[in-house]
Amino acid sequence: ICVSEMLQLPLVVTAQVDLLLVLVSLLAFWTRLSHLNYPNAVVFDEVYYGQFVSLYMKRVFFIDDSGPPLGHMILASGAYLGGFDGNFVWNRIGAEYPSTVNVWSLRLLPALCGALCVPLVYLLTLELKFSHLSALGAAVLLLLENSLIVQSRFMLLESVLIFFVLLAFFSYLRFHNAPSSWLILSGVSCGAAVGVKYMGLFSYLLLLVVASLHTWKLIGDKTISHMNVCVQSVHRVLCLVVVPVLLYVFWFYVHLSFLNRSGPHDQLMSSAFQASLQGGLSRITRGQPLEVAYGSQVTLRSSVSQPIPCWLHSHKVNYPIRYDNGRGSSHQQQVTCYPFKDVNNWWIIKDPGRQQLVVDTPPRPVRHGDVIQLVHGMTSRFLNSHDVAAPMSPHTQEVSGYIDFNVSMPAQNLWRVDISNREAESEVWKTILSEVRLIHVNTSAVLKLSGVSLPDWGFRQLEVVADKLFKAHSSSLEWTVEEHRYGTSQEQKEREAELHSPTHIDVDRKISFWAKFVELQWKMLTVKQEESEHKYSSSPLEWITMETNIAYWLHSSTNAQIHLIGNPVSWGVANLSLLAYQLLAVVYLLRRRRGLKDVPDGVWDQFVCLGCVCVGGWLVNFVPFLLMDKTLFLYHYLPALCYLYLLSPALLEHAHTHLLSSVTHQRALCVGALAVLLSIFLTYRTFCPLTYGSPELSAHQLQGLKWRDTWDILYRRR
Amino acid sequence: MAKAECTPKWNTLALRNRKTCPTPEKSFQTTFTPVSKDKNSQTAGHLAGGDTQSSNGPSGQFLARESIESPSKVLLMLVAGLSFSTRLYMITEPPHVCWDETHFGKMGSYYINRTFFFDVHPPLGKMLIGLAGYMSGYDGTFPFIKPGDKYENQNYWGMRGFCATLGSFLPIFAYLIVLELSNSCTAAIIAATLLIFDTGCITISQYILLDPILMFFIMAAVLSMVKFNQQRYRSFSASWWLWLVLTGINLAGALGVKFVGLFVIILVGLNTIWDLWRLLGDMSLSLVDIAKHFLARAFALILLPVILYVTIFAVHFVVLNKSGPGDGFFSSAFQSRLIGNNLHNASMPEYLAFGSTVTIKNLRIAGGYLHSHWHLYPEGVGARQQQVTAYLHKDYNNLWVVHRQQDNNSQSGNPDLVRHGDIVRLEHKETTRNLHSHLHEAPLTKKHFQVTGYGINGTGDANDLWQVEVCGGRKGDPVKVLRSKVRFLHRATGCVLYSSGKTLPKWGWEQIEVTCSPYLKETPSSQWNIEDHINPKLPNISLSVLKPNFLEILLESHIVMFRGNSGLKPKDNEMNSKPWHWPINYQGLRFSGVNATEYRVYLLGNPVVWWINLASLGLYLTMVAVASIATQRGFSLGQQRIEHSLVLVRGGGLLMLGWLLHYAPFFTMGRILYFHHYFPAMLFSSMLTGLTLDILFRSADLLLHPPYSYWFQRAGQLLLLFSILYSFYLFHPLSYGMTGPLAHEPGSAMADLKWMDSWEF
Numbered sequence A: 001i002c003v004s005e006m007l008q009l010p011l012v013v014t015a016q017v018d019l020l021l022v023l024v025s026l027l028a029f030w031t032r033l034s035h036l037n038y039p040n041a042v043v044f045d046e047v048y049y050g051q052f053v054s055l056y057m058k059r060v061f062f063i064d065d066s067g068p069p070l071g072h073m074i075l076a077s078g079a080y081l082g083g084f085d086g087n088f089v090w091n092r093i094g095a096e097y098p099s100t101v102n103v104w105s106l107r108l109l110p111a112l113c114g115a116l117c118v119p120l121v122y123l124l125t126l127e128l129k130f131s132h133l134s135a136l137g138a139a140v141l142l143l144l145e146n147s148l149i150v151q152s153r154f155m156l157l158e159s160v161l162i163f164f165v166l167l168a169f170f171s172y173l174r175f176h177n178a179p180s181s182w183l184i185l186s187g188v189s190c191g192a193a194v195g196v197k198y199m200g201l202f203s204y205l206l207l208l209v210v211a212s213l214h215t216w217k218l219i220g221d222k223t224i225s226h227m228n229v230c231v232q233s234v235h236r237v238l239c240l241v242v243v244p245v246l247l248y249v250f251w252f253y254v255h256l257s258f259l260n261r262s263g264p265h266d267q268l269m270s271s272a273f274q275a276s277l278q279g280g281l282s283r284i285t286r287g288q289p290l291e292v293a294y295g296s297q298v299t300l301r302s303s304v305s306q307p308i309p310c311w312l313h314s315h316k317v318n319y320p321i322r323y324d325n326g327r328g329s330s331h332q333q334q335v336t337c338y339p340f341k342d343v344n345n346w347w348i349i350k351d352p353g354r355q356q357l358v359v360d361t362p363p364r365p366v367r368h369g370d371v372i373q374l375v376h377g378m379t380s381r382f383l384n385s386h387d388v389a390a391p392m393s394p395h396t397q398e399v400s401g402y403i404d405f406n407v408s409m410p411a412q413n414l415w416r417v418d419i420s421n422r423e424a425e426s427e428v429w430k431t432i433l434s435e436v437r438l439i440h441v442n443t444s445a446v447l448k449l450s451g452v453s454l455p456d457w458g459f460r461q462l463e464v465v466a467d468k469l470f471k472a473h474s475s476s477l478e479w480t481v482e483e484h485r486y487g488t489s490q491e492q493k494e495r496e497a498e499l500h501s502p503t504h505i506d507v508d509r510k511i512s513f514w515a516k517f518v519e520l521q522w523k524m525l526t527v528k529q530e531e532s533e534h535k536y537s538s539s540p541l542e543w544i545t546m547e548t549n550i551a552y553w554l555h556s557s558t559n560a561q562i563h564l565i566g567n568p569v570s571w572g573v574a575n576l577s578l579l580a581y582q583l584l585a586v587v588y589l590l591r592r593r594r595g596l597k598d599v600p601d602g603v604w605d606q607f608v609c610l611g612c613v614c615v616g617g618w619l620v621n622f623v624p625f626l627l628m629d630k631t632l633f634l635y636h637y638l639p640a641l642c643y644l645y646l647l648s649p650a651l652l653e654h655a656h657t658h659l660l661s662s663v664t665h666q667r668a669l670c671v672g673a674l675a676v677l678l679s680i681f682l683t684y685r686t687f688c689p690l691t692y693g694s695p696e697l698s699a700h701q702l703q704g705l706k707w708r709d710t711w712d713i714l715y716r717r718r
Numbered sequence B: 001m002a003k004a005e006c007t008p009k010w011n012t013l014a015l016r017n018r019k020t021c022p023t024p025e026k027s028f029q030t031t032f033t034p035v036s037k038d039k040n041s042q043t044a045g046h047l048a049g050g051d052t053q054s055s056n057g058p059s060g061q062f063l064a065r066e067s068i069e070s071p072s073k074v075l076l077m078l079v080a081g082l083s084f085s086t087r088l089y090m091i092t093e094p095p096h097v098c099w100d101e102t103h104f105g106k107m108g109s110y111y112i113n114r115t116f117f118f119d120v121h122p123p124l125g126k127m128l129i130g131l132a133g134y135m136s137g138y139d140g141t142f143p144f145i146k147p148g149d150k151y152e153n154q155n156y157w158g159m160r161g162f163c164a165t166l167g168s169f170l171p172i173f174a175y176l177i178v179l180e181l182s183n184s185c186t187a188a189i190i191a192a193t194l195l196i197f198d199t200g201c202i203t204i205s206q207y208i209l210l211d212p213i214l215m216f217f218i219m220a221a222v223l224s225m226v227k228f229n230q231q232r233y234r235s236f237s238a239s240w241w242l243w244l245v246l247t248g249i250n251l252a253g254a255l256g257v258k259f260v261g262l263f264v265i266i267l268v269g270l271n272t273i274w275d276l277w278r279l280l281g282d283m284s285l286s287l288v289d290i291a292k293h294f295l296a297r298a299f300a301l302i303l304l305p306v307i308l309y310v311t312i313f314a315v316h317f318v319v320l321n322k323s324g325p326g327d328g329f330f331s332s333a334f335q336s337r338l339i340g341n342n343l344h345n346a347s348m349p350e351y352l353a354f355g356s357t358v359t360i361k362n363l364r365i366a367g368g369y370l371h372s373h374w375h376l377y378p379e380g381v382g383a384r385q386q387q388v389t390a391y392l393h394k395d396y397n398n399l400w401v402v403h404r405q406q407d408n409n410s411q412s413g414n415p416d417l418v419r420h421g422d423i424v425r426l427e428h429k430e431t432t433r434n435l436h437s438h439l440h441e442a443p444l445t446k447k448h449f450q451v452t453g454y455g456i457n458g459t460g461d462a463n464d465l466w467q468v469e470v471c472g473g474r475k476g477d478p479v480k481v482l483r484s485k486v487r488f489l490h491r492a493t494g495c496v497l498y499s500s501g502k503t504l505p506k507w508g509w510e511q512i513e514v515t516c517s518p519y520l521k522e523t524p525s526s527q528w529n530i531e532d533h534i535n536p537k538l539p540n541i542s543l544s545v546l547k548p549n550f551l552e553i554l555l556e557s558h559i560v561m562f563r564g565n566s567g568l569k570p571k572d573n574e575m576n577s578k579p580w581h582w583p584i585n586y587q588g589l590r591f592s593g594v595n596a597t598e599y600r601v602y603l604l605g606n607p608v609v610w611w612i613n614l615a616s617l618g619l620y621l622t623m624v625a626v627a628s629i630a631t632q633r634g635f636s637l638g639q640q641r642i643e644h645s646l647v648l649v650r651g652g653g654l655l656m657l658g659w660l661l662h663y664a665p666f667f668t669m670g671r672i673l674y675f676h677h678y679f680p681a682m683l684f685s686s687m688l689t690g691l692t693l694d695i696l697f698r699s700a701d702l703l704l705h706p707p708y709s710y711w712f713q714r715a716g717q718l719l720l721l722f723s724i725l726y727s728f729y730l731f732h733p734l735s736y737g738m739t740g741p742l743a744h745e746p747g748s749a750m751a752d753l754k755w756m757d758s759w760e761f
Helices: A002-008 A018-031 A044-057 A068-080 A105-127 A132-143 A147-151 A157-175 A182-196 A200-220 A225-257 A273-274 A281-285 A492-500 A513-526 A539-542 A567-592 A601-627 A633-658 A663-692 A700-703 B002-019 B023-031 B034-039 B041-088 B099-115 B124-135 B157-182 B185-196 B199-205 B212-235 B238-257 B261-281 B287-319 B550-567 B607-633 B639-667 B675-702 B704-735
Strands: A296-302 A313-320 A335-340 A346-350 A371-376 A383-389 A396-400 A415-419 A436-440 A444-453 A462-467 A479-486 A552-554 A560-562 B359-360 B369-376 B387-393 B399-403 B423-428 B434-441 B449-454 B468-470 B486-490 B495-501 B514-519 B527-533 B589-592 B601-603
Touching: A002 B157, A018 A105, A018 A132, A018 A147, A044 A068, A068 A105, A068 A157, A068 A182, A068 A225, A105 A132, A105 A147, A105 A157, A105 A633, A105 B199, A105 B589, A132 A567, A132 A633, A132 A663, A147 A157, A147 A560, A147 A633, A147 A663, A157 A200, A157 A601, A157 A633, A182 A200, A182 A225, A200 A225, A200 A601, A225 A513, A225 B359, A371 A383, A436 A479, A539 A601, A539 A633, A560 A663, A567 A601, A567 A633, A567 A663, A567 B287, A601 A633, A633 A663, A633 B486, A663 A700, B034 B527, B041 B099, B041 B157, B041 B199, B124 B157, B124 B212, B124 B238, B124 B287, B157 B185, B157 B199, B157 B212, B157 B639, B157 B675, B185 B607, B185 B675, B199 B212, B199 B675, B199 B704, B212 B238, B212 B261, B212 B639, B212 B675, B238 B261, B238 B287, B261 B287, B261 B639, B287 B550, B399 B527, B486 B527, B601 B704, B607 B639, B607 B675, B607 B704, B639 B675
Parallel strands: none
Antiparallel strands: A296 A313, A296 A346, A296 A479, A313 A335, A335 A396, A335 A462, A346 A371, A371 A415, A383 A396, A396 A462, A415 A436, A436 A444, A444 A462, A552 A560, B359 B369, B359 B399, B359 B527, B369 B387, B387 B449, B387 B514, B399 B423, B423 B434, B423 B468, B434 B449, B449 B514, B468 B486, B486 B495, B495 B514, B589 B601
């Protein structure tokens, strides 16, 4: 019976389509996606992100301190869909893409995200409980913002970030207005936003604050049972804290399990990490004996990778008798740290009590606390230190390869092995795993990389010293054995030949995902690149008034060019509404405190919520930059700007419904708003040639577009 | 669930209390909309609490007051006695210069000698040190060259004793503040004990440093603020005014010693805003009353401190009227005030002429002299030619010779004057290179061009030519020494000589970058004046430079100070102290002595005290969270419990805010940081510990029944006292000095005390 009843029903699809929403979405797709493969050349930061996409395609490990891996993965997946094979050298802005590179697919995903931001803003305004007209206003502001269009149309990450941030807020508010499963989407978007760029953290924290305020109100609601409150709170914590954190780790899991080949950034990582990558160190170290024994031949790598990784090194050149500043030296053989693989990096571990330089059978492993001598493989000099000031860091001791000049300078070549991670590893000195401090027995100074380069007489290699101060936990003190083999040659000649021959034997070494994750994350946060000013870098205060622009691309022969320049009118509207909101909020607050209610409670709630999200969003995405010591660009302001575009129409609606009482005023406001929208459209049109890079403008026309003296617009001299 | 058990007993009382609440609370509750209540959830608790207390009326408070009055006096005497004796004990040891005494002692001497100097801190602290030295018979002759110098027969005890005396007030103030905030002698005594027996606080108080003075003013300001808060029901009474004005005075004092005083100003500011907000919500007050309140605070907390602060600087400038080591940091006009400076009653040729030897000073405040030296720009930084920088100190390398385009030989007769629009070539006197620019990007400011020294003995190329332009002048105007603002336009590229104010890295000796800017806007950075002018062929004319007025001097010295502060960047190789090291007492500072044979003093907090503080921070947050969730959820709590949570939220909140304000900003600072920067925050943290632990012990009855809970409370207090005393006994050599082998060496008396590897005693 059931079936027959169902069969009698007509097959009905009832759909409500918000035509405005559809319209703005279509326009958004049109503005963001049309002619996506023009220009067919590398544009601005594509040169930066492109190299990582290539490395992804080749599954080569890299480390990028600018952000977590999800952003790169998204860009790489676009490239993968387009069949990009990673064979393109990203070396300069403006380089033409060859026909084998599918430029459209490289730029597709950021452009899609950028386009989707427009309908999202529309929906978000509705969730903030403002009208469809306001929603349309916000969407149009976003739609006609030249800087957002430029930033979306290339292989850059800001549009992706903005998309996830807006999605997170939209889904959270949707959940807040009508509890449902939207919360989990909010958590996922937060995880994604933070995974694309660290900047997403600011918006995530704001969302957490808003959510905890709402939860706090929930806790105070005495109509709900204790049990219910507990369940709801735990639900929120799970969705908004646990899920994003897990996702964040998950991006790294994918990143690390996907990139399993060694590459150019290997040397920043620890030996153990490098050994886990295919090729590179693991090829060299595969099958080395694990335990360092007396007679072992080793290379010692400094555990600091600042300024560059390097190995303990010596060569047949002595310290100059006198330095440039007149100070004297021991004139013994130089000991340095050398950033390249070299046969002079080999040292032999010798038992002070015995003469031989070969490994016994069975090998006698070196343990924590043992006293050893280190013999340089090629020159047979002993590693020595004494109370002579080091060449560049005179407060520390010189380290040398000992030469007896018969000047009553006795050899002081005993070193005690101090394995600093012996709790975690073992008492026995292990290749790659053990971090060892070499403590000079006579002076209890520690062998240390000072980080200073020697002048020309030292071939600009890095200075190695022994530092008297026992500054524990300073990582410049630790050394790890990287290459290692058991020495078998008795004679110096044989030994030299042996040192020249490559290491051979073979075993695999594993480190856990967590160890790799922690190391990679730590490196990303601590690796400092030389921060220098860029030609187009700017300070945060210049962003508010858009005193600065960025030239993204210039045609190789004509004046066609693309700039990151915002729509000046919208920019002004945004700043104005920010000021207006703050002013209004202060007036409202003071009057409410005196018991004068200008607006009903429901409207006040709506007004406060708007402020929390929009003004709050602007604050958290702008103020931290004032404190940052980084090279900053105009595009860092775009997320903050989006919040203001959300604010402007909503504030206008608030003014229209609650502040203006007379109909004439309201009409005037509408006319004014329309006029502003029209001028926004006109400026958008005016700046279109600089946004899309076509048509080409004459120098005179370009001059006309230079609305501010501080903008750099390029003219080609013909 | 223990809470639920004790509720019925107190329920009625709580209810009664609510009913007697005066109207303001009700109106407040209704007016407050949910969202803003959320936002100020803590403050909502505050307010409700404030009103309950007011319903109890002042009488209730007085009762509580009197009951704690008598033991508290005895305890206060005890605290004062212990505090002074621990700080003043062995004050003259070690009899040599320790750590930063070399700076601040020296600056004290400068005041006694009236020599002008430059320091990154405002002058009050050093003035007081100087005054203390002067009063105790120190004559200002000791040079304070480096740490470790023996004092011999100098009267240095006066300066140290003064600092130690101020430092001794800290536990006393802490005692009074906590007593005021918690109404509990136990809490107050815990806080005071923590501070009295903290080796770090003792060490930092015992030497000629700014910190004890700074902390004295910070704590005095907080104490006055707390006292003032207590006077809220006696508005505009004499004691109300007294504490308000005292707060203002101490704020000025704190800011006058170090800019760190700004944090306590923010604390007081927030407290005042909160107070005004409360008054604004009090509907029994008319708007006129509120305006009165506002104006009173604006006068005492803004106007008065500003006046005092400015007065401090006025005294500073009046006292220091002799030329000294700090001159070069300031503008030519400033220097002309100082007796002994070559610009004081200067006499030199009035108009710039060809063939003159000059120094050229940038007009940007702390802009420096145009400078060059034999060193080249390193590889990879533009062209590998000689560096041109701006340098703040007076030096032979600041001298330049003004030449015509071509001729190098000196003409006979009267030299021609340089006029607006003339083309000149500036030759560096020491190295005979010409000031040169070309289309390479500048080392730091990539938008500008590089400026170098090029050529030899005057022969160079067309890129060595600069056009002189007097700002506001016309073609043919002569260039007045000292008074004209001059720009140098590069002929070939059209850019203008510019000092960016950025510090070059090590290769540039941390001097200031000089560039050639293609942006021709007139800013002080691109304007220069001729300061020294030597031309034997021209008659010297006595020049009375325009004396700057006081406000200009004040502004200039502040900009110079801020520049100096942000210029204190950590060096690459130095072990740098990070803010997260501080609360865990990770690493101390060597005040004196390195080797086993020397008398060593090591600034390190008493680890037991510091770790208790750290644990208490976490404990406090947990307790507040529990208390506020219980309140928000509407659990009916006992009277005592409500009082406790009020103390936690209000008193504890204030201290927590103080701790945050004195600690968190350091994370964003780019300048070099030291361990001792944490001490103001540590004071707040200790007070918070006193308050938290006291309430924790008193809340023992949540778990235990009466007799046991009382025993638990006593046992906890005794255990705390004992552990602090014993740890002080163990670690006191850190402050009072130790000799013998270092702790990590065998045979040291401190061997077992090296609890963390990073300690270096």
